[in-house]
Amino acid sequence: MTSTSVPVSELAGLLPGLEVIRKDFPILERRLADDLPLVYLDSANTSQKPQVVIDTMVDHLERHNANVARAMHQLGAESSAAFEGARDKVARFLNAPSRDEVIFTKNASEALNLVANTMAWAGPLQVGKGDRVVITEMEHHSNIVPWQLLCERVGAELRWFGLTDDGLLDLSNIDEVLTPNTKVVSLTWVSNMLGTVNPVAEVARRAHEVGAVVVVDASQAAPQLPVDVQKVQGVDSCIDFLAFTGHKVTGPTGIGVLWGRQDLLDQLPPFLGGGEMIATVAMERSTYAPVPHKFEAGTPPIVEAVGLGAAVDYLSEIGLDRIHEHEQAITGYLLEGLATVSGLRVLGPTDVTQRGGAVSFELEGVHPHDVAQVLDMRGIAVRAGHHCAKPAHKRYGVQSSTRASSYLYTTPAEVDALIEGLEYTKRYFKVGHEKGGTR
Numbered sequence: 001m002t003s004t005s006v007p008v009s010e011l012a013g014l015l016p017g018l019e020v021i022r023k024d025f026p027i028l029e030r031r032l033a034d035d036l037p038l039v040y041l042d043s044a045n046t047s048q049k050p051q052v053v054i055d056t057m058v059d060h061l062e063r064h065n066a067n068v069a070r071a072m073h074q075l076g077a078e079s080s081a082a083f084e085g086a087r088d089k090v091a092r093f094l095n096a097p098s099r100d101e102v103i104f105t106k107n108a109s110e111a112l113n114l115v116a117n118t119m120a121w122a123g124p125l126q127v128g129k130g131d132r133v134v135i136t137e138m139e140h141h142s143n144i145v146p147w148q149l150l151c152e153r154v155g156a157e158l159r160w161f162g163l164t165d166d167g168l169l170d171l172s173n174i175d176e177v178l179t180p181n182t183k184v185v186s187l188t189w190v191s192n193m194l195g196t197v198n199p200v201a202e203v204a205r206r207a208h209e210v211g212a213v214v215v216v217d218a219s220q221a222a223p224q225l226p227v228d229v230q231k232v233q234g235v236d237s238c239i240d241f242l243a244f245t246g247h248k249v250t251g252p253t254g255i256g257v258l259w260g261r262q263d264l265l266d267q268l269p270p271f272l273g274g275g276e277m278i279a280t281v282a283m284e285r286s287t288y289a290p291v292p293h294k295f296e297a298g299t300p301p302i303v304e305a306v307g308l309g310a311a312v313d314y315l316s317e318i319g320l321d322r323i324h325e326h327e328q329a330i331t332g333y334l335l336e337g338l339a340t341v342s343g344l345r346v347l348g349p350t351d352v353t354q355r356g357g358a359v360s361f362e363l364e365g366v367h368p369h370d371v372a373q374v375l376d377m378r379g380i381a382v383r384a385g386h387h388c389a390k391p392a393h394k395r396y397g398v399q400s401s402t403r404a405s406s407y408l409y410t411t412p413a414e415v416d417a418l419i420e421g422l423e424y425t426k427r428y429f430k431v432g433h434e435k436g437g438t439r
């Protein structure tokens with residue numbers, strides 16, 4: 001810790017017992033570069049994993065491994081119980097009214113594709129020629145491309161809400177965008193590039209007024225905010241589908257979740273066909289299992305689901321409210337630090353109450369890849385590139401940016417290391433700036 005750093009105990013809102021929490025994550029012990037401690041500031045990309053998630057997965061593989069649902073033996077029963085137990089845990093994490101509304105997918109991308117694909121097919125929710133699908137300019141590619149594909153396939157029109165100069169959703173033309181033929185509004189709760197927390201409940205209210213289905217990408221929200229699918233931002237039952245990905249909530253890769261209102265899931269046709277998703281199969285035609293199994297064709301990601309169950313229990317035990325406070329405190333401290341670096345421009349809101357813990361920025365005169373590489377030489381891991389949000393970068397006139405993202409294990413000393421690293425980067429590239437800071 002340097003002379004400028006704030007002792008952990010003095011920054012209000014930090015998780016109590018932060019040093020103990022850090023010990024749950026074995027990877028944080030690593031030393032990189034010239035024997036420097038790892039400073040992991042890439043959690044919006046993927047989070048690190050606590051020992052309990054690692055142990056749960058290893059235990060499952062060592063002691064309970066068997067296929068689920070179809071194995072008529074004790075191990076099969078144990079594995080099925082663990083897998084379905086994970087569904088219960090995720091249902092509790094989301095406060096879903098029913099465990100059957102929780103569908104396991106490969107990741108958030110697959111969850112969003114599931115909805116966008118099945119809405120192309122015949123059924124009460126079908127999107128057809130001349131209908132409208134609405135997204136926003138700050139979406140991750142995973143919440144853009146599936147809807148583009150849907151619209152191209154059926155001849156529907158894709159519209160989007162633009163962004164203000166401050167990195168917020170521009171809803172000034174909402175009356176014009178949300179027309180009676182709008183069938184879907186799909187938006188991110190928290191932007192992975194700008195960090196912006198969107199007024200999901202308000203957009204959902206307006207979308208429902210025109211009869212549209214509301215899909216929420218909670219990939220960046222679920223790790224850092226309490227997510228209650230029955231009460232988003234204090235408003236009862238205002239969303240219809242919600243997707244998130246396991247690896248950002250301290251779970252493993254290879255597992256994601258789609259939550260949907262049961263009446264809507266019942267109305268959608270199956271996405272993928274195969275084993276486990278059927279009720280009957282004859283050569284002429286098949287009938288399908290009830291949800292969630294209708295949407296889980298083939299052998300599911302069993303150990304990944306079990307790991308995700310352990311992860312959401314781990315986060316819930318600490319408390320999402322407390323994790324959120326921690327993220328706000330650390331992000332506020334990070335924004336203050338970045339404001340001292342001349343020539344640095346933060347992309348997205350600088351008011352911490354309007355944003356989550358991913359902060360993208362550009363450093364004048366240094367390419368983001370170079371910034372990341374020099375930081376890496378000091379053991380500091382950040383992301384550089386377009387963060388799968390090319391349209392949002394284009395909106396702010398940049399090709400790419402550097403992104404620092406915190407999580408429940410991030411300390412003020414790590415933020416200090418980043419700020420020092422950025423000053424070092426400027427010296428390294430002999431870049432001097434008269435003035436700068438955030439906008």
Ligand SMILES: Cc1ncc(COP(=O)(O)O)c(C=O)c1O
Nearest residue numbers: 107108109140142192219220245
């Ligand atoms: C907002 C958002 N949506 C969707 C995704 C896609 O997640 P996955 O690649 O796990 O499907 C991400 C991942 O970066 C994200 O940040």
